[in-house]
Every structure is written in C-alpha cells, then in structure tokens.
Amino acid sequence: MARNILWIMCDQLRFDYLGCAGHPTLKTPHIDALAARGVRFTNAYVQSTICGPSRMSAYTGRYVRSHGSTYNGVPLRVGEPMLGDHLREAGMDCVLLGKTHMIPDTDGMARLGIEADSLIGVRNAECGFDPFDRHDGLHPSEHPGGGGEAYQAYLRAKGYEGDNLWEEWTNSADGPAGERLNGWLWAHSDKPARVAEEDSETAYLTDRAMAFIDSAIAKGKPWCAHLSYIKPHWPYLAPAPYHNLYGAEDLLAPVRSESELADPHPLYEAFTQERHALTLCREGGRERVIPAYMGLIQQIDDHLGRLFAFLKDRGIADQTVIAFTSDHGDYLGDHWLGEKYLFHDASVKVPLILYDPAPEADATRGTTSDALVEMIDMAPTFLDLAGAPPKPHVLEGHSLLPLLHDPKAVLARDYVFSEYDFAADQVRIKLGTSVQESRLTMVFDGRWKMIDCRALPPMLFDLESDPDELFDLGREPGYGMIRARLFDAIRRWYHDGRNRISCADTDFTQADDLLRIGADPVLKQGVVIGYWDEAELATAQALFARAGG
Structure with a gap:
C-alpha cells in the first residue's frame, strides 16, 4: 500500500521546548503522543541556522556548500533538483502549505526562457513543490513571492478591515486606550494578538492542510504534503488564550555564564552586542518573550491534535507517515544571545520525530535514537518511503528508514555539518572580515563541536564535559590534535561535494x-x-x- 507523507515543519522551534524532550511545564501532548508512536531523534542538526539556507538544504537534500543559497534572500539557482522533482518521478504529488523562505532565481529563469507562471516556473520558484497555499508570514505587498495573498483574502472575507490585515490584526495588539500596538515590539509580547485564535496563521494553515488532504483523497494518489508553520518564529505575539497560558514561573533558567564574556571569541562577542541579544538579555526581556513563545508552541500542538484526529476520521492515519521538525532553534537569551546564527545546540539542534505506521516500524515505536542525523536526511528518507531508488550522486543525506524499522540499525555518519554566511550582517563590519571570509562551518562528532571561522580563530566545545557549551576551547593550548582532526574532517567534507549531479555513479561503473x-x-x-x-x-x-x- 502506497503511503502518504505529512512533513510538518515549525519555524524557530528549539529542540528542548517540547514535553517529550523534557520541558517541565510546556504542554505538548499531541506531539508527545506522536513521539510515543514513532522515533524521536535526539541529535538532529540543521545545515544552517537561519531559515532560507536551512530550508534549501531540507528541500534539496544537499549541503549549503553544494546548493549555494547561503543566506536569506540568496536565490536557489534554477535547475537545482528538489524533493518534489524526485517524488514526482516516483509517482507521488508534492505540495506546499505554508512557508519555504524560497527566493526564486528570476535571472536564471529569464536566461533560460522559463515563464514565471508556467508549471516549471512555479515549481522552480516554490522549492519544487506545487503550492496549495504558500504563506511565509510576510505581507504580500511588501514581499512579492512570499505568499500570504490567500490568507489576506481569508481575513477580509471574515470581516476584518484595514489596508494590511496581516499586520494590523495578526501582528498587532490592543492598547489600554484602544490604540493599536505594534506586535513586532517585544514589550508587547504579553498581550493577545488582535486576530481571533481561529483566524490566526496556525489555525488557518491547519485548516488548509485538511482541505488539501480532502482533495487528495478524492484524487486517489499518494502525496507528500509539507505543512510548514510560521510559528513560533517572531513576532512573539500569540492570540488569546495562548498569550498568557505561561508566566515567568514557567521559564527555564538561562543557559549562560559570566565566564563566557571573559576574553570572548571576537565573533561571539560581536553577536552578543546585536540588538536582539541585548534586548532579550535586558531586565525582564526573557520574562516578556518566552511565555508568548511557549504559548505559540502549545497552539501548534493543539492544532496538530485536530489534524491527527482528522487523519483518523478520514481513515488514512494508518497510511500516512508523519515527520515533525523545525528549521532551526532560538537562543532565547541563552549564551547571552538572541535569535539563532551561531552553533550552540539551542540554535543548530532541532526536534525530529518520525512516525511510520507500517508494521515494520513496530519494533522501534516510542524509542529515541541518538544517531547523528541531519536535515538533508529528509529527502532520501522520503524517497525511500516512496519506493524510489536512491540518488547518492545528488542527495547528500542518508535514508533514516532503517532506523525506523530496526532498533539495531546504525547510521554510517561520523560527523554532522552546518554553515552560516554572515556577510550580510553588521558583525562583518565590526570584525572587518571580507565577504568571502565571512563564512562559518560547524563540525560535530557527537562529543566535540568545532566552528571554523576562516580568518578568525576556531571555536571548540567539549559536550561531554561541558554539555551546556559554556567554555570555548578553540584558543586553548592542549587541544591542537582535536582541532586538527576536525579541520581535516571539514576538508574531506568539502572534497566530497556531490556536484556531478547530471550523471549517476552507475553511469561510470556499468x-x-x-x-x-x-x-x-x-x-x-x-x-x-x-x-x-x-x-x-x-x-x-x-x-x-x-x-x-
């Protein structure tokens, strides 16, 4: 029996902000129940710590150094093979519901004579997906191509009034005198969004997912649906009642130490001086932001409960593989930082739960795996589920299906890698690095995590003796052999790039x-x-x- 794939991705959800991951007060019963039916991976890493390049790696199954979309706003070059292309070859539809952060290569399409509104043009602009409803959480008039037009029309049909309904209702709160408050400002994160909960983005995208599934059932063809929520990414503003479900008493103590600020690495120090870091670390900053962040997560969980019940009601729960993950984390004041960007686990490690309803997966249900996995593993896993032959000359990840079916299976990976290009950040100006030098590469072997900073010294953490990553050993004597080994791993990884994608290895070995x-x-x-x-x-x-x- 052909299986469907429901690929759920949150935006900026930390690996440890789920009940099943050990958070003591955050309520996520539906995600926890999914973990109890599947496998929860405790060492899942993204290929970049910001939305665009991380997602481009997820959708291509390729490292950033291979696909070239190194930063938000850097187009993914036309013709780059994507998950949707591979799945359609296997007879499976591949559709989008929500965010991709994709920037199309319009110059490349024009050079090749590809019309933007043609089928191939749309798929090149949508990460290979057929868009059922793209919504990046960007107002359409200010961010063409970012979707949101359908959501804007939905709000208007529900009776909301204004010029920019997404901004004026979804991302605004009411002040004490009835004035509209800017929900982008973190001082207002304790207030409810003006939009009704049932009309919020999370509720809307869940409803749209159900509408797609009904249409797919009528079509009778297997599908992969990418349900990509835009929350709990900022603006940190939740609709009632989720805005005040949590309070300061629910906050975890920040993972940080004064020792981190004593003789800090120059790159790390520069990021601690960014506005988002200073604001989160100010008095009362975390207390204002994190309860809203937690409320947005519980809202997602509640709507996933609706969606999972819907699958059961439609009689396809036992035919649908579910993958749940995030594109990166959020520092939330840990390490004196905000946002993401650097490579502490709060930023680069993400939740990953895979549920396969097939009887072959019964032996691993409710287990956790500490295998080193990467977001580029999603594409080969989905191809494996679709019964398609592997494409190791294109896809740089590994299928995780053996880990779902055999508790003794081992993943052949010694290192995970992630990259960040800070050429567009103010940090580059502060440090005086060139555009080409402003690139970071993280390598992690399960214990030692090193960040190659090119023109700057490396950073190094021993997660065995220092699981909170508070002590940077990158410039400390006595660790030269470890740094040399990890530098060599990065060198060999660069040499292993899969750039001969037009010919399979079998074309040479036949x-x-x-x-x-x-x-x-x-x-x-x-x-x-x-x-x-x-x-x-x-x-x-x-x-x-x-x-x-």
Whole structure:
C-alpha cells in the first residue's frame, strides 16, 4: 500500500521546548503522543541556522556548500533538483502549505526562457513543490513571492478591515486606550494578538492542510504534503488564550555564564552586542518573550491534535507517515544571545520525530535514537518511503528508514555539518572580515563541536564535559590534535561535494566488467584511440565481443 507523507515543519522551534524532550511545564501532548508512536531523534542538526539556507538544504537534500543559497534572500539557482522533482518521478504529488523562505532565481529563469507562471516556473520558484497555499508570514505587498495573498483574502472575507490585515490584526495588539500596538515590539509580547485564535496563521494553515488532504483523497494518489508553520518564529505575539497560558514561573533558567564574556571569541562577542541579544538579555526581556513563545508552541500542538484526529476520521492515519521538525532553534537569551546564527545546540539542534505506521516500524515505536542525523536526511528518507531508488550522486543525506524499522540499525555518519554566511550582517563590519571570509562551518562528532571561522580563530566545545557549551576551547593550548582532526574532517567534507549531479555513479561503473579484463568499452561507440594497426584493433574488438560488449 502506497503511503502518504505529512512533513510538518515549525519555524524557530528549539529542540528542548517540547514535553517529550523534557520541558517541565510546556504542554505538548499531541506531539508527545506522536513521539510515543514513532522515533524521536535526539541529535538532529540543521545545515544552517537561519531559515532560507536551512530550508534549501531540507528541500534539496544537499549541503549549503553544494546548493549555494547561503543566506536569506540568496536565490536557489534554477535547475537545482528538489524533493518534489524526485517524488514526482516516483509517482507521488508534492505540495506546499505554508512557508519555504524560497527566493526564486528570476535571472536564471529569464536566461533560460522559463515563464514565471508556467508549471516549471512555479515549481522552480516554490522549492519544487506545487503550492496549495504558500504563506511565509510576510505581507504580500511588501514581499512579492512570499505568499500570504490567500490568507489576506481569508481575513477580509471574515470581516476584518484595514489596508494590511496581516499586520494590523495578526501582528498587532490592543492598547489600554484602544490604540493599536505594534506586535513586532517585544514589550508587547504579553498581550493577545488582535486576530481571533481561529483566524490566526496556525489555525488557518491547519485548516488548509485538511482541505488539501480532502482533495487528495478524492484524487486517489499518494502525496507528500509539507505543512510548514510560521510559528513560533517572531513576532512573539500569540492570540488569546495562548498569550498568557505561561508566566515567568514557567521559564527555564538561562543557559549562560559570566565566564563566557571573559576574553570572548571576537565573533561571539560581536553577536552578543546585536540588538536582539541585548534586548532579550535586558531586565525582564526573557520574562516578556518566552511565555508568548511557549504559548505559540502549545497552539501548534493543539492544532496538530485536530489534524491527527482528522487523519483518523478520514481513515488514512494508518497510511500516512508523519515527520515533525523545525528549521532551526532560538537562543532565547541563552549564551547571552538572541535569535539563532551561531552553533550552540539551542540554535543548530532541532526536534525530529518520525512516525511510520507500517508494521515494520513496530519494533522501534516510542524509542529515541541518538544517531547523528541531519536535515538533508529528509529527502532520501522520503524517497525511500516512496519506493524510489536512491540518488547518492545528488542527495547528500542518508535514508533514516532503517532506523525506523530496526532498533539495531546504525547510521554510517561520523560527523554532522552546518554553515552560516554572515556577510550580510553588521558583525562583518565590526570584525572587518571580507565577504568571502565571512563564512562559518560547524563540525560535530557527537562529543566535540568545532566552528571554523576562516580568518578568525576556531571555536571548540567539549559536550561531554561541558554539555551546556559554556567554555570555548578553540584558543586553548592542549587541544591542537582535536582541532586538527576536525579541520581535516571539514576538508574531506568539502572534497566530497556531490556536484556531478547530471550523471549517476552507475553511469561510470556499468562498464567495470569490461575494464577489469582489459576490454575497451569506447569501441561500442565507434571510438578508436591509441591502436597501432588493423591487427591490434581486431584483437581488441574480438576481446570486446567475447566479453559481451
């Protein structure tokens, strides 16, 4: 029986802000129940710590150094193979509901004569998906291509009034005198959004997912639906009643130490001086922001409860694989930082739960896996689920399906990698690095995490003795051999880039039997190279014929 795939991705959800991940007060019963039915991966890492490049790696199954979309706003080049392309070859529809942060390569499409509104043009602009409803959480008039037009029309049809309904209702709160308050400002995070909860973005996208699933059932074809919520990403503003479900008493103590600020790495120090870091670390900053962040997470969980019940009611719960994850985390004041960008676990590690309803997965239900996995593993996993042949010359990740079916399975990976390009950040100006030097590469082997800062010293953390990553050993004596090993791992990883994507390895190995006996496979093409005379050529042709060429 063909299985469907429901791929749920949150935006900026930390790995440890779920009940099943050990958060003591945050209520996520539906996500926890999903983990109890599937496998929860405790060492899942994204390939970049900001939305765009992280998602481009998820949708292509390729590292940032391979697909080239290094920063938000850097287009993914036209023609880059994407998940939707691979799944459609396997007979599966691949649709989008929500965010991608994709910027299309309009110059490339124009150069190739691809019309933006053609089928191939739309798929190139939508990360290979067929868009059912794209909504990036960006107002359409200010961010063309970011979706949101359908949500804007939905709000207007529900009776909301204004010029920019997304901004004026979803991202605004009411002041004490009835004035409209800017929900982007973190001082207002304790107030409810003006929009009704049932009309908020999370509720809307869940409803749209149900509408798609009904249409897919009528069509009778297997599908992969990417339900990509835009929350709990800022603005940190939740609709009632989620705005005040949590309070300061529910906050975890910040993971940070004064020692981090003593002789800090220059790059780390520069990021601690960014506005988002200073604001979160001000008196009362975390107390204002994090309860709203937690409320947005519980809202997602509640609507996932609706969606999971819907799958059961429609009779397809036992035919639908569910993947739940995030595109990156959120520092929330840990390490004196806000936002994401750097590579502490709060930022680069994400939740990942995979549920396969097939009987083959019964042996692993409710278990956790500490295997080193990466977001680029999603694409090969989904191809495996679709029954498609692997594409190791294109996809740089590994299928996780063996880990879902066999508790003794081992993933052949020694390191995970993540990248960040800070060329567009103010930090580059502060540090005086060139655009080409302003790139970071993280390597992690399960214990040692190193960040190669190119023109600057590396950062190094020992997560065995320092699980909170409070002590940077990158400039400390006594760790030279460890740093050298990790630098070598990065060097070998760069050399392993899968950039010959137009030919599979089998295109080269299919003549191996001929080569082993000395037969000349190019004779099949009528190509004669290096032979002295007719007798020598005849001997070679006879050997080729005997070998079955």
